[in-house]
Amino acid sequence: MADGLGALRLEDSDDDFKYEEVDVMSDGDDDASEDLDAALRKLQAFTAKETVTGKARTPEVLPGQVVKKPEVIDDFLRNFFIKMGLSRTCDCFEAEWYELKATGRLDSSTTVPDVYLRNAELEDEVSSLRRELAEAKSIASRASATWDKFRKERDFHRMHHKRVAQEKNKLLTDLRRLKEHYAKYEPTILELRKKYETLMKEKMMACLERDKLLSRLETFESSGAVAAPTAGERSAGATSLAGRGGAAAAADASPTATSRSNGAAPGSAGATTGGPRSGWASLNAPPRRNPYTDLEFPVVPVKMLSLSKTFKGHLLSVANMALHPTKPILVTASDDKTWKMWHMPGGDLIMCGEGHKDWVAGVDFHPAGTCLASGSGDSSVKIWDFEKQRCVATFTDHKQAIWSVRFHHLGDVVASGSLDHTVRLWDLPASKCRMALRGHVDSVNDVAWLPFSSQLATASSDKTVSIWDARAGLCTQTYYGHQNSCNGVVFNILGTTLASTDADGVAKLWDTRMTAEICTINTGKHPANKAAFDRSGQVLAVAVDDGKIKAYSATDGVLQVELAGHEDAVQAVLFDPAGQYMLSCGSDNTFRLWT
Incomplete structure (x- = not known):
């Protein structure tokens, strides 16, 4: 062992080294420096190239960073021996x-893995896995609790569904049983309804017949009281007969009729029509004095009105309505192609008119109440x-839809306003169109006769209101001021004030004597449809598209009351001639009574 150690001892000696003297100021220093710089540049370029091509490189160590390297095997063993005191x-x-290393029989040294570091890493990994x-386990526990909750709710809802299904089946069975039960009563109900309608019709026919007989009796008595009437009086008497007992005048009117035997007007009427009987003479008759001129009527207390009854008598929107001149009877026109007659204020159905092929927008009673016109x-x-x-006459000269129809106060002439921009005057005794009033450049939406005269007012979509002389067929006055389509026009009972409404929600009052505007009423942002004066002429009610009826003072345009009750647009409004109630109809398929 000592010989081995002696053989491996190293001795420091300078004899074995040969030194070469180098001149410090040699000219080759500059060349060597340049060669060194070139070598460094090539090395940097080569390093950059290897980085670009993606070759594996040893990660750089940042300055000041301590890198722990594992021990080599021999150091590990030496440390172990010294630690354990095994010096020999x-x-x-x-x-x-x-x-062995000197003779080359020992492989290159390898490192010993740091067991403690590995154990620490494994412990950290085990701790992490335990936490996960x-x-x-916690998530699984909560999921299990949620699953149990959902299972209980599922069972509850399943049980509830079964119970509801059982109740539904029971209700269906009861409903089927009730339908079968009530089906037995349906024929009886229909029979009773037919009997009721028949009795009501017979009652109304009896009332009309009574009125006709009373009218004839009054006519005979008045004719017997005058000894020798003049020609003008005979003409006036014939006109009065046509106005009061118009049942005979309207009953015989038909599209093929050419003459009438009752109440034939002499003179110009025969020359105009070419026949012995014409209703056109009523327009050419001398002007009649308004019988209401010297009368005063109480103002309807609109602030006291409230919704009393609602009647749903049509399948579609109720577009218009008209009141009987002498009886508490109302006629409604609807988009369901029918008109219906009702007894008010009870709302009992009297009769129904079917025959139009499209919606009905205009209705009006004959002044005597014996017949009805519809457009x-x-x-x-x-x-x-x-x-x-039944229908006794049909006029088809209009080219487009008809919005409004109105009887003349004598009952022999009907005016109709149409989408074809014209107003036509129909001679009922002659069953023909006597005149077409042309002048509007858009649809004529409403017409109204000046009370007890031959002048006619029209409201048009061309934003104007016009006054026409029906005898000459000329426009005598045009009112300007509306900024949108005019929807309705109406006179007060004296004919001194004209009200018009438009699609901007504006109502205007016009003085017919001064041909000037009285005031402008703004009802809101919704279109204003039809309007109506009360009998005193002091209150104007306006039907508005927002489902309300708004009443204003006819003198200064001040709002008095807003009546809400309709569920959709209000199309028309009317006052009872006696001032006891007000009626309205709308797009909610109903007409309503306000008392």
Whole structure:
């Protein structure tokens, strides 16, 4: 062992080295420096190239960073021997180790893995896995609780569904049983309804017949009281007969009729029509004094009105309505192509008119109450006779839909306003169109006769309101001021004030004597449809598209009350002539009574 150690001892000696003297100021220093710089540049370029091509490189160590490298095997063993106090064993190990290394029989040294570091890493990994396991167990526990909750709710809802299904089946069974039960009563109800309608019709026919007989009796008595009437008086008497007992005048009117035997007007009427009987003479008759001129009527207390009854009598929107001149009877026109007659204020159905092929927008009673005129979207005007219980005349000269129809106060002429921009005047006794009033450049939405005269007012979509002389067929006055389509026009009972409404929600009052605007009323942002004066002429009620009826003072336009009750747009409004109630109809398929 001593010989081995002696052989491996190293001796420092300078004899074995040969030194070469180098001149410090040699000219080759500059060349060597340049060669060194070139070599460094090539090395940097080569390093950059290897980085670009993606070759594996040893990660750089940042300055000041401590890198822990694992121990080599021999250092590990030396440290172990010294730690355990095995110094002689350590000397033997070193002698043999270096001998093998010197002879080349020892492989390149390898490092010893740091067991403690590895154990620490494994402990950290185990701790992390344990935490993940604990979290997974917690999540699984919560999921199990949630699953149990959902299972219980599922069972509850399943049980509830079964119970509801059983109740539904029971209700269906009861409903089927009730339908079968009530089906037995349906024929009886229909029979009773037919009997009721028949009795009501017979009652109304009896009332009309009574009124006709009373009218004839009054006519005979008045004619017997005058000894020798003049020609003008005979003409006035014939006109009065046509106005009061118009049942005979309207009953015989038909599209093919050419003459009438009752109440034939002499003179110009025969020359105009070419026949012995014409209703056109009523327009050319001397002006009649308004019988209400010297009368005063109480103002309707609109602030006290409230919704009393609601009647749903149509399948579609109720577009218009009209009141009987002498009886508490209302007629409604609807988009369901029918008109219906009702007894008010009870709302009992009297009769129903079917025959139009499209919606019905205009209706009006004969001044004597014996017949009815209706205008429809099928471009026709029909005359309905209550005594004959059928349509006795149909006029089809209009080219487009008809919005409004109005009887002249004597009952022999009907005016109709149409979408074809015209107003036509129909001669009922002659069953023909006497005149077409042309001048509007858009649809004529409403017409109204000046009370007890031959002047006619029209409201048009061309934003104007016009006054026409029906005898000459000329426009005598045009009112300007509306900024949108005019929807309605109406006179007060004296004919001194005209009200018009438009699609901007504006109502205007016009003085017909001064041909000037009285005031402008703004009802809101919704269109204003039809309007109506009360009998005193002091209150104007306006039907508005927002489902309200708004009443204003006719003198200064001040709002008095807003009546809400309709569920959709209000199309028309009317006052009872006696001032006891107000009626309205709308797009909610109903008409309503306000008392």
